[in-house]
Amino acid sequence: MADVKKIATRESYGNALAELGDKYENLYVLDADLAAATKTGIFKKKFPDRHFDCGIAEANMMGVAAGLAATGKIPFASSFAMFAAGRAFEIVRNSIGYPHLNVKIGATHAGISVGEDGATHQCNEDIALMRTIPGMVIINPADDVEARAAVEAAIKYVGPVYMRFGRLAVPVFNDAATYKFELGKGIKLRDGNDITIVASGLMVNEAVNASDELKAMGINARVINIHTIKPIDREIILEAAAETGKIVTVEEHSIIGGLGSAVAEVVCAECPCRVVRIGVNDEFGHSGPAVDLLKEFGLSAENIVKTVKDVLGR
Amino acid sequence: MDKATKKQLEITACKVRMGIIEGVYNAKSGHPGGSLSIADTLTYLYFARMNIYPDKPDLPDRDRFVLSKGHTAPALYSTLANRGFFSTEELKSLRHIGALLQGHPCIHIPGVDMSSGSLGQGISAACGMALSGKISNDIYKVYCVLGDGEIEEGQVWEAAMFAAHYKLDNLVAVVDNNGLQIDGRISDVCSPYPITDKFAAFGWNVVEADAHDFDSLEKAFDDAENASGRPTVIVQKSVKGKGISFMEDQVSWHGTAPNAEQYAQAMEELNAQLRSLEG
Ligand SMILES: Cc1ncc(C[n+]2csc(CCOP(=O)(O)OP(=O)(O)O)c2C)c(N)n1
Numbered sequence: 276m277a278d279v280k281k282i283a284t285r286e287s288y289g290n291a292l293a294e295l296g297d298k299y300e301n302l303y304v305l306d307a308d309l310a311a312a313t314k315t316g317i318f319k320k321k322f323p324d325r326h327f328d329c330g331i332a333e334a335n336m337m338g339v340a341a342g343l344a345a346t347g348k349i350p351f352a353s354s355f356a357m358f359a360a361g362r363a364f365e366i367v368r369n370s371i372g373y374p375h376l377n378v379k380i381g382a383t384h385a386g387i388s389v390g391e392d393g394a395t396h397q398c399n400e401d402i403a404l405m406r407t408i409p410g411m412v413i414i415n416p417a418d419d420v421e422a423r424a425a426v427e428a429a430i431k432y433v434g435p436v437y438m439r440f441g442r443l444a445v446p447v448f449n450d451a452a453t454y455k456f457e458l459g460k461g462i463k464l465r466d467g468n469d470i471t472i473v474a475s476g477l478m479v480n481e482a483v484n485a486s487d488e489l490k491a492m493g494i495n496a497r498v499i500n501i502h503t504i505k506p507i508d509r510e511i512i513l514e515a516a517a518e519t520g521k522i523v524t525v526e527e528h529s530i531i532g533g534l535g536s537a538v539a540e541v542v543c544a545e546c547p548c549r550v551v552r553i554g555v556n557d558e559f560g561h562s563g564p565a566v567d568l569l570k571e572f573g574l575s576a577e578n579i580v581k582t583v584k585d586v587l588g589r
Numbered sequence: 590m591d592k593a594t595k596k597q598l599e600i601t602a603c604k605v606r607m608g609i610i611e612g613v614y615n616a617k618s619g620h621p622g623g624s625l626s627i628a629d630t631l632t633y634l635y636f637a638r639m640n641i642y643p644d645k646p647d648l649p650d651r652d653r654f655v656l657s658k659g660h661t662a663p664a665l666y667s668t669l670a671n672r673g674f675f676s677t678e679e680l681k682s683l684r685h686i687g688a689l690l691q692g693h694p695c696i697h698i699p700g701v702d703m704s705s706g707s708l709g710q711g712i713s714a715a716c717g718m719a720l721s722g723k724i725s726n727d728i729y730k731v732y733c734v735l736g737d738g739e740i741e742e743g744q745v746w747e748a749a750m751f752a753a754h755y756k757l758d759n760l761v762a763v764v765d766n767n768g769l770q771i772d773g774r775i776s777d778v779c780s781p782y783p784i785t786d787k788f789a790a791f792g793w794n795v796v797e798a799d800a801h802d803f804d805s806l807e808k809a810f811d812d813a814e815n816a817s818g819r820p821t822v823i824v825q826k827s828v829k830g831k832g833i834s835f836m837e838d839q840v841s842w843h844g845t846a847p848n849a850e851q852y853a854q855a856m857e858e859l860n861a862q863l864r865s866l867e868g
C-alpha cells in the first residue's frame with residue numbers, strides 16, 4: 276500500500292468541474308471566498324466567466340444558486356460542509372429542496388479530517404441535515420475515481436444533489452478504467468458471509484483494509500461501499516442483512532442521522548438484524564492532525580477489526 | 590497617550606506578534622495574516638483599555654471581548670498569554686491534539702468570552718452580551734473584532750440593525766480593514782465597500798482609525814465612550830501580515846504557516862524591532 280497515489284476528493288471535485296466545463300456549457304460555479312480550498316479555483320482559471328465568488332455569504336449563495344437553476348442553468352454552489360449544509364440549511368431546504376431545483380452543492384472539508392481548524396469547522400452533521408430534505412440526493416465519494424464520476428452523474432441527474440468531499444489526501448483504490456458509478460447503487464467490494472461492513476466516503480478504504488485483515492483471522496467480512504446515501508440502495512443492504520445477519524456501519528460523521536442511521540432504518544423495517552454504528556459518538560471534535568484524529572475517534576481499519584470481532588464474540 | 594506608555598505598548602505588541610508566529614509555526618497551520626493585523630488593537634484593548642482580571646477571568650463585571658473573526662485566534666491567545674491569563678508556553682502547542690488552545694476560540698479557554706470561528710456569528714453574541722448588560726444595568730463594555738471580509742455575511746447586518754435599534758452604546762465593534770480575504774482583495778471578491786457609510790446608515794457611531802498607531806486607537810476608543818445611545822464601530826485601516834516584511838499585504842499569508850526558514854526570518858525581524866524599541 277506504500278506507494279498508492281493519494282488525492283483529496285476536493286481536488287477531484289475541482290478537477291472534474293474544470294474537465295466537464297467544456298462538455299456541459301450550462302454549468303456554472305459559485306463559491307463563498309473559499310475557491311482556493313474547495314478547489315473550484317481550478318474551474319475559475321479555465322472558465323473565469325462562469326465562476327462567481329459570492330464572498331463570505333453562504334446563505335445568499337444558496338439562494339442565488341436556486342435562482343440560476345430556476346432559470347435553466349446548472350449551478351454548483353461550493354463551500355465547506357459546515358457552511359454549505361450548516362449555515363445555509365434553511366435556504367437549502369426552502370429555496371432548493373422544496374422547489375426541487377437543479378442545484379448541485381459541492382461541500383468540501385467534511386468530517387473530523389478537517390484537522391487543525393477544530394470543532395467549529397469539523398462538520399459531522401451534514402449528512403443528517405441533508406437526509407431530512409425530501410428529494411435531496413446525497414453522494415459521499417470514497418476516492419478520486421469515484422468523486423470525479425460522481426460529479427458527472429450529478430450533472431446528468433436533474434434535481435438537487437449534495438456532494439460531500441474531504442480535505443485530506445486519501446488513497447485512490449478504484450480502478451479508473453473499470454469503475455462505473457451508478458447513482459443510488461451500492462458496490463460490493465469484498466464478499467463474505469460472517470458479517471457485513473457498510474462504509475461510505477473516506478471510510479471505505481479503511482473497511483476494505485479491515486476486511487482483508489479479518490480474512491487472515493478466518494473471518495469473512497463483506498464490504499459494501501454506499502456512495503449514494505440518499506436514495507440508499509435498499510436491495511444490497513437487505514441482502515447483506517439476510518445473508519450475513521450482522522452489520523457494522525462506518526462513516527466519518529455523527530452516528531446520529533448519517534449512514535448508520537440510514538442502514539438501520541432499512542434493516543429495522545424489513546429484515547431486522549444487529550447493526551453497530553462506527554462514527555463520531557455524539558461529541559464535538561477538536562484540533563489536531565487529521566490522521567491522528569481519525570485514529571482517536573475510532574475511524575480506522577484497526578477499530579473496525581476490533582468492533583467486528585466484538586460483534587462476532589471472537 | 591504619553592511617550593512611555595506608547596513605547597511600552599509597542600514593545601508588548603511586538604511580543605504578541607512573536608507569540609502569533611510561535612504558535613502558527615509550531616501548529617504547522619493557522620492564520621498569521623489577519624492575526625498580525627489586529628495585534629496592536631488587541632494589545633491596546635487588553636493592556637490599556639479593558640477592565641479585566643487575568644487571575645479571575647470569570648468575574649461578572651469584566652469587560653467582554655468577542656473575536657468574531659475567530660480564525661485569528663493566535664492573536665487573541667498570544668495577547669491573553671502575554672497578559673497573564675495562561676502561560677506563553679501554551680502557544681507552542683496551539684492546534685495540537687489535547688491542547689488547551691484550539692484552532693478557533695473556545696469559551697473554555699481562560700479569558701475567552703465566546704467561542705467563534707464561523708464568520709458573522711460573534712457580533713450577534715456580542716449584541717446579546719451588550720443587551721444583557723443593559724437589562725441588568727451592568728457597567729461592563731463589550732468589544733468585538735470583525736474581519737472586512739467577514740462583514741459580507743448577512744448576519745453581520747442583522748446584528749448591526751439590532752444593536753442600533755436597542756441603542757447598545759455599551760458595544761464597540763472593530764472592523765479590521767486589511768483589504769484582503771481568502772480569494773483576493775475584498776474589493777475584487779464581493780465588495781463590502783463603502784463600510785463606513787453602511788454602518789452610518791444603520792445608525793451607528795462610526796469612527797476611523799489607524800490600526801498600527803496607538804494614539805489613533807486611543808482616540809477612536811475614546812470617541813466610542815461618548816456615543817450615547819448608539820453602538821460604535823471603529824473601522825481600522827490595517828495591514829494584513831503587519832510587522833513581517835514578506836507577509837505584509839499578501840493574500841497568500843492568510844492561512845499558511847511559515848516553514849523553518851521563514852519562521853527564523855520572521856523572528857529575526859521581530860527581534861530587531863524589539864531591540865530598536867528597547868534600545
Ligand atoms: C461562515 C464562514 N464561512 C467561511 C469561513 C472560512 N474563512 C475563514 S477566514 C475567511 C476569510 C476572512 O476574511 P476577513 O474577514 O477579511 O479576515 P482577515 O483578513 O482579517 O483574516 C474565510 C472565508 C468561515 N470561517 N466562516
Ligand SMILES: [Mg+2]
Nearest residue numbers: 737738769770
Ligand atoms: Mg480581511
